[in-house]
Amino acid sequence: MxxxxxxxxxxxxxxxxxxxxxxxxxxxxxxxxxxxxxxxxxxxxxxxxxxxxxxxxxxxxxxxxxxxxxxxxxxxxxxxxxxxxxxxxxxxxxxxxxxxxxxxxxxxxxxxxxxxxxxxxxxxxxxxxxxxxxxxxxxxxxxxxxxxxxxxxxxxxxxxxxxxxxxPTDDLQGPLGAQWAKELGFKSVYVLDDNEVYGKGIATLFIDACHELGIEVLGHESIDVKAQEFKPLMATIKSLKPDLVYFGGTTQSKGGQIAKDMVAAGLDAKLMVPDACYEEAFIESAGAENVNDRVYVTFGGLPPEQWTGAGxxxxxxxxxxxxxxxxxxxxxxxxxxxxxxxxxxxxxxxxxxxxxxxxxGIRDFDQGALGTWSFDENGDSTLTTISGLTIRNGQFEFVKLLGQ
Known part of the structure; x- marks a missing residue:
């Protein structure tokens, strides 16, 4: 990010x-x-x-x-x-x-x-x-x-x-997002990113998985995060009639504005965003009326309402x-x-x-709130859970586990 x-x-x-x-x-x-x-x-x-x-x-x-x-x-x-x-x-x-x-x-x-x-x-x-x-x-x-x-x-x-x-890292989240898009029946997607390390990276991983899954990628563009709005871009995307728009980026790099401008442009496609938009600030910046039942979110882990035990x-x-x-x-x-x-x-x-x-050397650590995990030889944890969420009534709502 x-x-x-x-x-x-x-x-x-x-x-x-x-x-x-x-x-x-x-x-x-x-x-x-x-x-x-x-x-x-x-x-x-x-x-x-x-x-x-x-x-x-x-x-x-x-x-x-x-x-x-x-x-x-x-x-x-x-x-x-x-x-x-x-x-x-x-x-x-x-x-x-x-x-x-x-x-x-x-x-x-x-x-x-x-x-x-x-x-x-x-x-x-x-x-x-x-x-x-x-x-x-x-x-x-x-x-x-x-x-x-x-x-x-x-x-x-x-x-x-x-x-x-x-x-969990984006090499899990990006492809699992594409797999979820396939399961949801989306046949075409237009991909946007914020031209930043995290955003462009996860967008590329999503695109690669779409190609493997047979989802048509109609275009891929990096936005100018300093722009105030993206209505002309949305008009262009609308003319291509994608089923889905994917944004690789954060709330801070205009994720909410993209959701808002999609609606303003009359773009009927759904929007999928990654974990950096999984925060109340995303809904606030977009306006709940612009994201309710229109947005899918992927997240590395489980949402708070799904936490059990120590979580x-x-x-x-x-x-x-x-x-x-x-x-x-x-x-x-x-x-x-x-x-x-x-x-x-x-x-x-x-x-x-x-x-x-x-x-x-931490192995089988179970004294926290995320269950039992270890650090591997690269320094990554063994945690791999990825969730899929949507937004309803101005709130994030858990849909399913995408991977664990």
């Missing part, structure tokens, strides 16, 4: 980093460890990241801000700016460098956007600092042969894997504390913090390498 970062800019950003070496005892209070999060806390993603941070804090509260013998200090950092209204490469770079330069920081929880991860992963990797993402979904961050040329090795300049993540207990406690239902990603924030605490407890020392190795 991010805009494209040119290779030369990426190199320039990395060149200004200050790196603290791997391992070794940290400074400051020997009994205190800092966990930081880096998420877009300014702009239209704030409602979603509020719930992710809320989940993190619930895990820390339950642990009494302790992990083994260590006191835990949590710092909530913003990688967005008011001017941009979303994450920026400059803010994410600053956060990563700040974390690396603080010897008390042992875990970096983030990012929200896959494009932001591309910026901070190499910086943190050089310092041997554990990075746990609750929600990055671009396959190329971890999976060889599943992303752009050179991925994921370009994010591992040390040769070590320092990044792990929890959410249901997390949901109910979240509602008790916050007075409202959590967004779908909140549980991943909780789980990421749980994994961080487990790694610190298992390591038993205030040492970045030891804590990293403990996290990489």
């Amino acid at each position: 991010t805009r494209f970062i040119p290779p030369l800019l990426l190199v320039a950003l990395l060149a200004v980093t200050t790196i603290v070496g791997w391992g070794g005892s940290a400074g400051g209070d020997p009994n205190t460890i800092k966990i930081v999060s880096s998420l877009p806390r300014t702009g239209s993603a704030k409602a979603q990241t509020d719930t992710i941070v809320g989940g993190m804090k619930m895990a820390l509260d339950e642990a009494g801000y302790k992990a083994g013998k260590f006191n835990i200090e949590f710092l909530d950092w913003d990688d967005a700016t008011a001017g941009a209204g979303q994450w920026t490469a400059e803010a994410e770079t600053a956060n990563a460098n700040r974390a690396v330069g603080d010897p008390d920081v042992m875990v970096y929880l983030g990012t929200y956007n896959s494009g932001a991860a591309k910026i901070s992963m190499p910086i943190l990797n050089k310092a041997g600092l554990l990075m746990i993402s609750p929600v990055n979904t671009w396959p190329g961050l971890t999976k060889p042969g599943m992303g752009d040329p050179g991925e994921p090795d370009i994010y591992r300049p040390s040769g070590e894997i320092t990044y792990v993540r929890l959410v 249901a207990r997390f949901r109910d406690e979240y509602i008790k504390q916050h007075g409202k239902k959590p967004e779908g990603y909140a549980i991943y924030g909780y789980e990421a913090a749980k994994a961080a605490l487990e790694a610190i407890r298992t390591a038993g020392v205030k040492d970045r390498r030891a804590i990293l190795e403990a996290a990489r």
Whole structure:
């Protein structure tokens, strides 16, 4: 989920980093460890990241801000700016460098956007600092042969894997979305994306699966996310008479506006969007009247109303504390913090390498809210559940499991 970062800019950003070496005892209070999060806390993603941070804090509260013998200090950092209204490469770079330069920081929880991860992963990797993402979904961050040329090795300049993540990736979600479209009887689709890492990536994976399934792809276009509306584009798409429009992108990159403009143009096709639009802000930006019974949503995981066991207990406690239902990603924030605490407890020392190795070694973890899972050799979790939802009466409604 991010805009494209040119290779030369990426190199320039990395060149200004200050790196603290791997391992070794940290400074400051020997009994205190800092966990930081880096998420877009300014702009239209704030409602979603509020719930992710809320989940993190619930895990820390339950642990009494302790992990083994260590006191835990949590710092909530913003990688967005008011001017941009979303994450920026400059803010994410600053956060990563700040974390690396603080010897008390042992875990970096983030990012929200896959494009932001591309910026901070190499910086943190050089310092041997554990990075746990609750929600990055671009396959190329971890999976060889599943992303752009050179991925994921370009994010591992040390040769070590320092990044792990929890959410199922787009190489599952994109094709399963296409399979669902086939099951729903759609024979043709027009595909849009926001020209960002996440959006363009999942759109391409969706298109590839459509070709295999015999769904006709009438066109594929990247939108200008700075545009205020897309009515001329919708008129063009309407003339092609697709059964479905697929948008690879986020609420912040105009997912709601596309839904609104489809209706304004009299485009009868349904709309399918991925997990980055699975948030109340999407319905609010589009207007419920423009999405009711018109939109299909794919999501890596289960919606809150489908959570059971520890997941249901997390949901109910979240509602008790916050007075409202959590967004779908909140549980991943909780789980990421749980994994961080487990790694610190298992390591038993205030040492970045030891804590990293403990996290990489997590197997059959069942102390969170997502059931039992492990990190694999690439740093991906073994969680693979994908859900399909629709929108009725201004609310997301679970339809079916697409894969598990």
